[in-house]
Structure formats: C-alpha cells, structure tokens
Amino acid sequence: MPELPEVEVIVRGLRKNILGLKITEFEIINKKLRYDTPKEMEYIFKNKTIKHILRIGKYGIILLNGKKHIVFHLGMTGKFRFTKKNTDVHKHDHITIIFNNGIILKYNDVRKFGYFFIISNPINLYKFKNLGIEPFYLDSYSSYLWESLKKKNKDIKSLLLDQGFIAGIGNIYASEILFDSKIYPFKISKKINKNSFTKLLSSIEIILKKAISYGGTTIKDYQNISGELGYFQNNFKVYGREGLTCYKCKNLIIKVKNKGRSTFYCKICQK
DNA sequence: ATTGGAACCTGGTGGC
DNA sequence: TGCCACCAGGTTCCAA
Numbered sequence: 377m378p379e380l381p382e383v384e385v386i387v388r389g390l391r392k393n394i395l396g397l398k399i400t401e402f403e404i405i406n407k408k409l410r411y412d413t414p415k416e417m418e419y420i421f422k423n424k425t426i427k428h429i430l431r432i433g434k435y436g437i438i439l440l441n442g443k444k445h446i447v448f449h450l451g452m453t454g455k456f457r458f459t460k461k462n463t464d465v466h467k468h469d470h471i472t473i474i475f476n477n478g479i480i481l482k483y484n485d486v487r488k489f490g491y492f493f494i495i496s497n498p499i500n501l502y503k504f505k506n507l508g509i510e511p512f513y514l515d516s517y518s519s520y521l522w523e524s525l526k527k528k529n530k531d532i533k534s535l536l537l538d539q540g541f542i543a544g545i546g547n548i549y550a551s552e553i554l555f556d557s558k559i560y561p562f563k564i565s566k567k568i569n570k571n572s573f574t575k576l577l578s579s580i581e582i583i584l585k586k587a588i589s590y591g592g593t594t595i596k597d598y599q600n601i602s603g604e605l606g607y608f609q610n611n612f613k614v615y616g617r618e619g620l621t622c623y624k625c626k627n628l629i630i631k632v633k634n635k636g637r638s639t640f641y642c643k644i645c646q647k
Numbered sequence: 648a649t650t651g652g653a654a655c656c657t658g659g660t661g662g663c
Numbered sequence: 664t665g666c667c668a669c670c671a672g673g674t675t676c677c678a679a
Contacts, residue, residue: 379672410655410674424675452673470659487656489673505674530650539674546672586655594657596674635651638670 378450380434380511380544381587382598382606386456389601390438393458394475398425399440401474409470410451410491417494420444421473429500433507433543437498444494447501451489456601457482481601507543511584513544514577522573528565532576533639535565541582548593548615551640553579555614560646561639586611594626614640 378386402421407413407636424440431437438446459480460474471483471492476622488558495501509517528535535541536550545553559572559577568576592598592606595616599605613623618631
C-alpha cells in the first residue's frame with residue numbers, strides 16, 4: 377500500500393504527535409505479521425522516550441533513548457491510528473503503544489504484510505535490507521546511478537521498483553514518474569540515453585515531493601495517523617486511467633501487466 | 648547473477 | 664444470494 381510519500385506523511389504525523397513522549401506500554405495484541413513481532417519488544421520498549429522519527433525508503437524508524445530502536449514497514453495495508461481509549465478495538469489491530477500523556481497508538485494491518493523489528497543502528501538498515509539511494513539525494517549519486525543503469529538488462533519500470541536501486545518508489549509512482557519523464561515503461565534500462573536519465577532523476581524527485589505535499593495517495597484505504605486521506609490520486613496522469621485520454625496527446629492510456637504488477641502508460645508520449 | 652513467478656493474507660468487486 | 668476468479672500502495676523465496 378504505502379510507498380515513500382505515504383510513509384513520509386505518516387512519519388511526519390508521528391513526529392508531530394509523539395516526539396518526546398515516553399512509552400508506558402508496548403503491547404502485542406496479535407504477533408502474526410509478515411514476521412512475528414518479537415515478544416521482548418514489550419519490555420525493551422517500555423519506559424523508553426521517543427527521541428526522533430525517521431524514514432528510510434519505505435521503512436519508518438522510531439529512535440528511542442538507549443540502544444534499541446523500532447523499525448516498521450507497513451506492507452500493503454499497515455496503518456497507525458491514534459485513539460484515547462484502549463477499548464477502541466478494530467479488527468486486525470496488532471500492536472498498541474500507550475504513551476505517558478494517555479495517547480494510544482494502534483497498529484492495524486489487514487493483510488499482515490507489514491512488520492516490526494528492533495535495530496541498534498538505523499544506518500544498518502541499508503545493508504540489512506539492501507536499500508538503494510534515497511530519492512531526495514539522487515543528484516549526489518547520479519554518476520553511480522548512471523553506471524548502475526547501464527548494466528541493467530531489465531525494463532525501467534521493474535528497475536524503479538527495485539528497492540536496491542532507488543529506495544521508496546512503488547507501483548503507483550513508478551508509472552507516474554515514467555509518464556512525467558516521457559520514458560516507455562518497458563524500455564530496457566541500459567538503453568536509456570543520458571538526457572532521459574537526467575529527466576528521470578528529476579521526475580522522481582518532483583513526483584514524490586508533490587505526492588507528499590498532497591498528503592500521499594488514497595486509492596482504497598490509505599490514511600494518515602489522523603485518519604485523513606491523501607489527495608495525490610486526483611493528480612494521476614496515467615495510474616488507474618486505462619481507456620481514458622492522455623492529458624497531453626489525447627490518445628488512450630494503456631494498462632498492461634508487468635511481472636504481476638499493473639503498469640500504465642501513454643504509447644504516444646512515452647518512448 | 649538475474650529474472651520471472653509464486654507465495655504470503657484478507658477483503659472488495661464484478662461476472663455468471 | 665452465492666460462488667468464483669481476479670484485483671490491490673510490497674517483499675521475499677525459489678527455481679530456471
């Protein structure tokens with residue numbers, strides 16, 4: 377579900393609401409997620425103070441005082457919500473975090489693709505999960521990315537989804553980014569020319585930043601920690617627009633399956 | 648080493 | 664109304 381912009385919006389929301397608070401209770405309601413939530417989190421995180429909250433790729437990191445920190449990934453349907461009463465229980469609630477000011481944070485995940493784990497040094501996440509470059513620092517790594525691109529035989533859409541290349545792009549934004557940079561999604565990565573590559577890097581940054589400014593994308597059930605929906609879907613140029621006319625050339629937007637994921641593009645505008 | 652496809656899990660939708 | 668196939672903001676495992 378959530379790609380980088382949605383995770384970023386959630387992280388900012390958490391930062392605004394729980395920074396400086398102390399965890400009085402970390403309770404595992406149902407440990408079954410993609411990976412079982414370790415039981416020791418319940419006492420490791422008890423009485424810890426929230427020092428900072430970060431995002432790396434699609435991962436959120438809650439830094440605590442001490443040496444152990446919380447990492448979360450939301451999978452497809454993971455979401456946080458604040459509540460005042462612990463009796464406010466939803467189906468598929470997995471974790472409850474109670475803070476010293478009485479605020480309660482619940483983690484809910486219908487499909488259980490999300491998960492939590494403990495990390496001692498956040499920087500290790502890059503190695504541990506083999507994460508690539510952060511989308512907002514692409515300029516600093518453009519020569520590395522260019523060299524890397526030149527070695528890839530797979531199509532550019534798949535490469536954008538590869539978290540080991542650039543971390544944070546998901547299925548929606550991959551299609552939107554490629555439309556913005558006028559690149560055909562099935563173009564073989566190594567055949568992309570320098571101009572297109574440069575445009576691609578800037579499109580990635582532009583689209584993701586714009587999505588964040590719109591509060592992310594809500595197609596079905598994404599909402600931020602305050603229950604608010606995202607609005608970037610109103611800005612889609614290709615995603616979910618199959619059979620509709622391209623805003624630029626008036627031809628029909630096409631949808632095809634690529635590696636099991638829907639891919640949307642305009643065959644006139646994207647070469 | 649890469650890559651494609653299946654698997655993980657639940658719920659919603661559309662067709663018959 | 665019921666049943667079934669297919670779809671979904673992701674990642675990982677396995678076999679070719």
